[in-house]
Amino acid sequence: MDIRLGLTFDDVLLVPAESSVLPGEADTRTRLTRGIALNIPVVSSAMDTVTEADMAIVMAQLGGIGVLHRNLTVDEQVAAVRQVKRFESGMVVNPITIAPEATLAQAQALMAAHRISGIPVTEKDGRLVGILTNRDVRFAENPHQPVAELMTRDNLATVSTGVGQEEARRLL
Structure with missing residues (x-):
């Protein structure tokens, strides 16, 4: 029987040292499947004290994966x-929205249900008219x-689809 070596964090000690490999030249990509x-x-671990949506988003932003x-x-x-x-590249794609005629109670229920702190306010045709935070x-x-x-109606920073993250940050 061929038993492969398996290691955990406690089995390995990484000692900082000088390297001829520059960080930009290092390739840490790997295949999960x-x-x-x-x-x-x-x-990240599939434990209730470790990974829920927020952790999975951060893991994805950093190049890993949250289970x-x-x-x-x-x-x-x-x-x-x-x-x-x-959540895609720091921008919410197809955000949850609410109509201007909706009530405060409806908005608060929607924000609580989706764990969001702000919600775009749009007309029936999808036109942005404000943001409620x-x-x-x-x-x-x-x-x-x-x-x-x-x-809030004034000074809304908006960008068109396809605008890169750097350009969006610059506009904000």
Whole structure:
């Protein structure tokens, strides 16, 4: 029987030393499966105290992968996967939106359900008319107040589809 060597973090000690290999020349890519390549060989643990949507997003941004734990209901797992998939290169693709005539209570319920701190306000045709953030609703007391009365309308920074991350940062 051929038994392969397996190591854990406690089995290895990395000692900092001078190297002729420059960091920019190092290739840390590895294959997780035939269809999935990682830029760094780092996988976060599928434990409820370690990996949920936020950790999976950060792992993906850094080139690794986060494995969501299974101590969630099916609906919670689906929501977590959606949250990770919606987040792309620091930008939310196809964000959850709300109509200006929606109420504060509806907005707060939507924000809590999706664990988001801000929500774009759009007309029926998809045109952006404002953004509602935790800052806008912090002192609001009337749950029936329309989002249109609370949202920020001015100085919205927007970009077209296809704008790179550097250009988007510059515009902000």
